[in-house]
Amino acid sequence: MSIASKFTKDYLVKNKAKFEDVSEYIFNHPETRFEEYASSEFLANACEKEGFTVERGVAGIETAFVATFGSGKPVIGFLGEFDALSGLSQEPNKTAYEPWETSNGHGCGHNLLGTGAFAAACTTKKYLEENGLSGTVKFFGCPGEEGGSGKTFMVREGVFEGVDTALTWHPSPGNSIMGFSSLANYQVSFHFKGISSHAANSPHLGRSALDAVELMNVGVNYLREHVIPEARIHYAVTNTGGTSPNVVQAEAEVLYLIRSPKVNEVDDIYKRVCKIAKGAAMMTETEVTIKFDKACSNYIPNRSLEKILHKNLLEAGIEAPTDEEVAYAEKIWNSLTQGEKENYLDLLKGFGYSGDGSEFEGKYLSESISPYSDRDGLLSGSTDVSDVSWVVPTAQLTASTSALGTPLHTWQMTTQGISSYAHKGMFRAAEAMALTAIQLINHPEDLEKVKQEFRAFQAKNPYTCPIPKDVKPSKLHQ
Numbered sequence: 001m002s003i004a005s006k007f008t009k010d011y012l013v014k015n016k017a018k019f020e021d022v023s024e025y026i027f028n029h030p031e032t033r034f035e036e037y038a039s040s041e042f043l044a045n046a047c048e049k050e051g052f053t054v055e056r057g058v059a060g061i062e063t064a065f066v067a068t069f070g071s072g073k074p075v076i077g078f079l080g081e082f083d084a085l086s087g088l089s090q091e092p093n094k095t096a097y098e099p100w101e102t103s104n105g106h107g108c109g110h111n112l113l114g115t116g117a118f119a120a121a122c123t124t125k126k127y128l129e130e131n132g133l134s135g136t137v138k139f140f141g142c143p144g145e146e147g148g149s150g151k152t153f154m155v156r157e158g159v160f161e162g163v164d165t166a167l168t169w170h171p172s173p174g175n176s177i178m179g180f181s182s183l184a185n186y187q188v189s190f191h192f193k194g195i196s197s198h199a200a201n202s203p204h205l206g207r208s209a210l211d212a213v214e215l216m217n218v219g220v221n222y223l224r225e226h227v228i229p230e231a232r233i234h235y236a237v238t239n240t241g242g243t244s245p246n247v248v249q250a251e252a253e254v255l256y257l258i259r260s261p262k263v264n265e266v267d268d269i270y271k272r273v274c275k276i277a278k279g280a281a282m283m284t285e286t287e288v289t290i291k292f293d294k295a296c297s298n299y300i301p302n303r304s305l306e307k308i309l310h311k312n313l314l315e316a317g318i319e320a321p322t323d324e325e326v327a328y329a330e331k332i333w334n335s336l337t338q339g340e341k342e343n344y345l346d347l348l349k350g351f352g353y354s355g356d357g358s359e360f361e362g363k364y365l366s367e368s369i370s371p372y373s374d375r376d377g378l379l380s381g382s383t384d385v386s387d388v389s390w391v392v393p394t395a396q397l398t399a400s401t402s403a404l405g406t407p408l409h410t411w412q413m414t415t416q417g418i419s420s421y422a423h424k425g426m427f428r429a430a431e432a433m434a435l436t437a438i439q440l441i442n443h444p445e446d447l448e449k450v451k452q453e454f455r456a457f458q459a460k461n462p463y464t465c466p467i468p469k470d471v472k473p474s475k476l477h478q
Contacts, residue, residue, distance in 0.1 A: 004127070004438045005315050008431045011123050019119045019430075020423050022046055026111035027092065027418045030084030030104035032476040033148035036063045039082040043114060043141055050122050052139065059157035061473050064150060065141040066159065069125045072134040074447055076124060076437045077160065077392065079168035079385060080117035081110040081145045086476060090414035095331040097411045105414040108146065109171030112401055112417065116426040116433075117168055123434035128441070135441050138163060142384075144473060147187065147257075149294040151384035153473050155391055156465040165305060165450055166394040167436060168385055169429040171401035171422065172408070173344070175318060176352040176370035177310045178396045180377035182299040182386055183232065183259040184266050184466065189293055190216065190277045191239075194286040196250035206248025210241045212284040213252045219276035220256075227269055230378060232259040255293070259382055263297050263466050293474055295466035299386040300457060303374045304450045305395040305436075310372040312435035313397055316428050321365045325421045329364035329403035332412050336405050344405035350379050351398040365421065366400040390463040393454040397432055401425035 001009075012019070022043065029038040040063035044054045047067035056065045088107035089099040099105075106112075121139035128135055140159070144150030154160065170178065192213055197206030220233055227233070234257040241249025256273060260266045274290060281288040321329070333341070345357045348366075354373040360366065388394050401422035406412050416422055440447040 002315065004435055007127060008123050008434045011126055012119060012427050012431055015122070016427070019115055022118065023111050023115040023423065023426060024418050026082050026114060027106050030089070030102065030106055032086050032104055033083050033144035033146055034061060034063055034150070034473050034475045036083050036143050040065065040141055040143060043080070043082060043118060046118065047139060051125065059154040059159050061143060061150060061153060063143040064154060067121070067139040067141070068136065070128055070134070070136040072136060074164040074440055074444070075136040075138060075162055076440060077138045077140055077163040077166040078117040078121040078433065079140050079142055079151070079166055079388065080114035081142050082114035083110055083143055083146050083148070085146055085409060088409065088411060088414050090411040092415055092418050094415045095328070095335060105411070106417045107409045107411070107414045109401055109413060109417055109422070110145065112171045112422055112426045113169065116429045119427065119430035120167065120433035120437065123430065124437040127438050133441060137437070145384055147294070147476065148473060149296045149384040149467065150473065152294065152296045152387040152465065152467055155387040156467055156469070160388055160392050163392045164447060165440060166388050166392045167309065167433045168394070168396045169433065170396065170398050171425060172351045172398040173400055173402050173404045173406050174348040174351055174353050174366050174370065174398060175313065175368065175400050175428070176354070176398055177306045177313070177372055178352045178379070178398050179301045179306050179374060180350070180352060180379040181261065181301065182379045183261060183382045184263040184296060184298040184386070185257055185259040185382045186266050186270050186295045186466070187255065187257045187293040188270065189238070189253055189255045189291045191253045191289045191291065192251070192281060192286045193289070194248070194250045194284065197248045199246045199248050203248060207285045208248050209252035209286050210249035212280045212286045212288065213237060213254045215283055216254065216277050216280040219280060220273055223272060223276065228260065228265065230261050231265065231269060233269070233273070261298055261378060292468060292471050294471070296382055296384045297386045297390055297466055299379070299383060300389040302389070302393040302395055302450060302453055304453045305393050306374070307372060308439060308446060309395045309397055309432060309436045312439065313432040314369055315435055316431035318367060318369060318428060319424065320367060321421055325419070326364060328419070329421070332403040332416065333364045333405055335412060340405050340407055347405065347407065350381070360404055364403050366404060387465070393450045397429060399425035399429040
């Protein structure tokens, strides 16, 4: 075991209870995008207690903050998230669906994500202090990843300027480097305004906004055949115009999320969707207002940084689960659908797993770390980490925090969010990220290779923020 590895393990073991308390607090206060008031303040206060200087409300976002320690180069950034999801309320450590009174829940493990990145930042800070080294540690409190693209807004406002490299992670059922590109996306609302009328005695005088929404959705469904296979178009009707069928609905709204591997592809599909919306408005003699909500780019992997992160993930290692953890994971596995069980390996591969799955036979928890692969691939999801990766060399890993087959954004993911196994994965991620930061501090030549690769990419791929300058972050319930 290296000196740095012993240091990080000892520090994290000594402070285990403190970081688990942070994770549990965020889990118990699930808040959706840009409304993470309790979680953000708790985490920012925890940073101050650890000796960081905290700037709150960065990029004009109430719940965004940057915690800084040290001075000079290199500047190592850790990205932390803490927002929850609507509709995923769930009691922890259960084996059946048992929702809380609140509707929100941490079905993507961001209580673990933010705390693990915080723990890595604290570990790196302590290493700088004890060894009298120069360098700057920045922990970025990033709100609104789920449907808000908080980091994209932060990138747009220059929050990451001067950062030499950024590290982050994500909970999942496996352990690997997340080296695939992701889908860029636009999120846009279409608000239709018509004329209300009595639906029985004067329907001819009304103009139905709900009809316009339905016709738009039908039109977009026909469009799906004529976009590239990798593209995705999702929608949610957010306003049906009321609950009275005997009233012609004068207001209705639908929210669209359009995804594709590249921003320019998303933009092309978006323009076609807008034409369909305008056509629906013409057919129903209603008016449509199009409101751009948010966007994010596709993720750009940095292979040099990924190789360092993978080496340190192996150095951190993985301890065998306890009998109790295995028994609990088996019950979670048995709660999954047959389709979820049959596709458990596809879920791992999306997070960068490389293998045939033979090491998982007869098991319910991952007990291994995937070999590193720099093959190109596509994660069929989106993340605002992507926009950071366009302006700062970035790498991310995943650590196992849940039973094999556990899909993200489910009650099963939520219920495992503060289990002992989940916290083991959180500390594994923290250790790997801290070791990577320490290596970059101690070996500037390694950091230079990372930056050289990034500069070569930047020279051919200038960044343009996909969110227009006049668009502001919006809360889920606005």
